[in-house]
Amino acid sequence: MTQLVLKPGKARSLARRHPWIFAGSVDRLDGRARPGDTVTVVDSDGTELARAAWSPESQIRARVWSFDPQQAIDHAFFKRAVAASVARRQTHPWLAGQQGVRLIHGESDGLPGVIADRYGKVVALQLTSAGADKWREAIVAAIVQATACEAVFERSDSEVRGREGLEPVTGCVYGVLPDGALTIVENGVRMEVDVVGGHKTGFYLDQRDNRLLTGQLAAGRDVLNCFCYSGGFSLQALAGGARSVVSIDSSAPALASAARNLALNPQLDASRTEWCEDDVFKALRSLREAGRSFDMIILDPPKFAPSAAYAERAARAYKDINLSGFRLLNPGGILMTYSCSGGVGLELFQKIVAGAASDAGVEARILHRLGAAPDHPIGLAVPEGEYLKGLACQLG
Numbered sequence: 001m002t003q004l005v006l007k008p009g010k011a012r013s014l015a016r017r018h019p020w021i022f023a024g025s026v027d028r029l030d031g032r033a034r035p036g037d038t039v040t041v042v043d044s045d046g047t048e049l050a051r052a053a054w055s056p057e058s059q060i061r062a063r064v065w066s067f068d069p070q071q072a073i074d075h076a077f078f079k080r081a082v083a084a085s086v087a088r089r090q091t092h093p094w095l096a097g098q099q100g101v102r103l104i105h106g107e108s109d110g111l112p113g114v115i116a117d118r119y120g121k122v123v124a125l126q127l128t129s130a131g132a133d134k135w136r137e138a139i140v141a142a143i144v145q146a147t148a149c150e151a152v153f154e155r156s157d158s159e160v161r162g163r164e165g166l167e168p169v170t171g172c173v174y175g176v177l178p179d180g181a182l183t184i185v186e187n188g189v190r191m192e193v194d195v196v197g198g199h200k201t202g203f204y205l206d207q208r209d210n211r212l213l214t215g216q217l218a219a220g221r222d223v224l225n226c227f228c229y230s231g232g233f234s235l236q237a238l239a240g241g242a243r244s245v246v247s248i249d250s251s252a253p254a255l256a257s258a259a260r261n262l263a264l265n266p267q268l269d270a271s272r273t274e275w276c277e278d279d280v281f282k283a284l285r286s287l288r289e290a291g292r293s294f295d296m297i298i299l300d301p302p303k304f305a306p307s308a309a310y311a312e313r314a315a316r317a318y319k320d321i322n323l324s325g326f327r328l329l330n331p332g333g334i335l336m337t338y339s340c341s342g343g344v345g346l347e348l349f350q351k352i353v354a355g356a357a358s359d360a361g362v363e364a365r366i367l368h369r370l371g372a373a374p375d376h377p378i379g380l381a382v383p384e385g386e387y388l389k390g391l392a393c394q395l396g
Contacts, residue, residue: 001040002031004052004062008044017381019064019107021052026061029054035165036134038065038073053112053131057165063112063129075138078111082142085109089375094209099184100193102205102375103147107382113164116143117201119184119193121150122177124201127169128160140173151175153195155202170196183264187212189235190264192257199229206372206388207232207300210336213368213392214298215240217334221295224248224287224328226280226321231258233298233336238268246274246294248283281317284324297325299337304344311343315352318344322356326364331396338370338390346389353391368392 010025021041033039033054039062041050048069052062065073085104089095103123104116113129123143127133133156140152152174161168182193186208195202211232219241225234228247237245249255255275262270276283280301299321304314318339325335339349346369357364370390372378378385 002029002033002037002054003042004029004039004054005042006044006049011043011047011049014041014049014064014067017067019052019112019382020060021062021064023059023061036130036132038131040069053129053134055130055164058130058163060129063107063131065110065112065131073135075141078135078138079142079145081109081111082116082139083146085111086143086146092374094374098186098208100186100191100203100205100208102373103143105376106385108377108379108385111139114139115201117203117205118147118149119182119195119202122182122195123147123149123152124195125152125154125156125173126158126201127154127156128158128164130164130166133161133164133166133169136173144174149175151177153177155195155200181260186232187215187236187239189232189239189261189268191232191235191261192230192264194257198257204229204232206376207338208373210338210370210373210390211236213370214296214336217336217392218242218296221334222246222293222330223296223298224294225298225300226284226325227299227301228258228275229254229300231261233300234258234273235261235265235268237296237298238272239265242272242296244272244274246276248276248278248280250277250279252277281320281324284321284328288324288327293328293330294333295330296334296336297329299325299335301338301340303341304339309343310341311348314339314341314344315348318349318352319356319359322353323359326357326360326362326395329362329395333395334367335364335393335395336370336390337393338388340388342384342387346386349389350391353393357393362395364393364395366391367394 005027007027050064052064113132115126117124157168193202215236218237223237223242223245225247234247372388
C-alpha cells in the first residue's frame with residue numbers, strides 16, 4: 001500500500017476536511033504510484049488520515065476521495081458517490097423540471113476533478129484531475145446508471161488539465177449524440193446547447209437563477225446586456241417584459257448562437273432587440289458619448305483573474321466596466337454585476353463596485369447578493385469553490 005506522508009503540522013487542513021494536499025505539505029511518498037493512483041495519506045506520526053488520488057505534476061499533489069483511510073476506492077465507490085450526487089439534485093425544489101442541471105460539482109460533491117452537466121438526455125462530462133481521469137470508465141458507468149441518459153459527451157479540454165500533466169480529451173464516451181442542435185427549456189425560454197464546442201460544457205448553468213431574477217426585474221425597462229454570449233440574460237429579460245434589450249459581445253459566433261436562440265422563441269418580440277458585435281469596454285464608452293442610458297445593465301464578463309496573483313489587474317478591469325455601467329444607468333436603474341474570477345473574493349468585489357459608484361458620483365444600494373444556482377453547491381470546507389459572485393445594485 002503506497003503511503004503519502006505529510007510533513008509535521010501539515011495535517012490541519014485535512015482535519016477540517018479540506019480535500020487538497022499541496023506539494024509543500026508532502027514529506028515523501030513511500031512506495032510507487034502513477035498519476036491518478038490511490039494512495040493512503042499519513043500524518044508525520046504514522047496516523048492514517050485519508051485516501052487520495054496522486055498527481056505528481058500538479059502543485060496539488062493529491063486530492064482526497066475519502067477521509068476514511070480504510071475506504072476502498074473502486075467502481076462501487078464511484079457508483080455510490082455519483083448516485084448520491086444525482087439524488088441531491090432530485091430533491092431540490094428549484095431544480096424540479098429543469099432540463100439543464102449540474103449533476104456533479106467536483107470537490108463540493110466529494111468527487112474532485114469531476115464535472116457533469118445534464119442537458120435533457122445528454123450528459124456533458126469534464127474530468128480535470130489525474131484521479132478523475134484514471135477512473136473515467138467507472139465514472140461514466142455510474143453516470144449512465146444514475147441518470148439513464150442516452151449519451152455522455154466528454155469535454156475534458158480545459159487548460160486546468162495541463163497543470164495535472166493531462167492531454168485534452170473530447171468525444172462521446174457513451175451512446176451517440178442526437179442529430180441536430182441540442183436544446184433545453186430554461187424557465188420558459190428555449191436555449192441551444194453546444195456540448196461539442198461551446199464554453200465550459202456547452203452552457204452556463206450556474207447563472208440559471210440569476211437569469212430568472214433578471215427577467216423578474218426587467219419589466220418595462222430598457223436593458224443593456226454586456227458580454228451577452230448566447231443571449232441567456234437577454235432572452236429572459238425579454239420574457240420578463242423588458243421594453244428593449246441591447247446585447248453586446250465581441251464574439252461573432254456567440255452572437256450567431258444568440259440569434260438562433262431568439263429564433264427558437266417566437267413568443268418573444270425580436271423587434272425589441274439590438275445585437276452588437278463590439279469590445280464591451282469600448283462600446284460602453286461609445287454609448288455614453290452617444291447619450292444613451294438604460295434602466296437595467298447586466299455585466300457578466302469572462303474570468304479576469306484566474307488566481308489571486310491576477311487580482312490587482314482584474315480589479316482595474318472590474319472597476320472600469322462598473323464605472324461605465326453606473327454612468328449609463330437612469331435614476332432608479334439596476335446594475336446586475338458579476339465576477340467569476342476565483343482570485344477576486346466577494347469582499348474585494350463589493351469594494352470594487354462601491355468604488356465605481358463613488359467615482360461615478362451616484363448613490364446605490366444592494367438589492368440582492370448573487371451567486372451560483374443550487375446545483376453548484378459550495379463545500380463548507382472548500383471556500384475556493386465560491387467562484388461566482390454578483391450584486392444587484394439600484395440607484396436612487
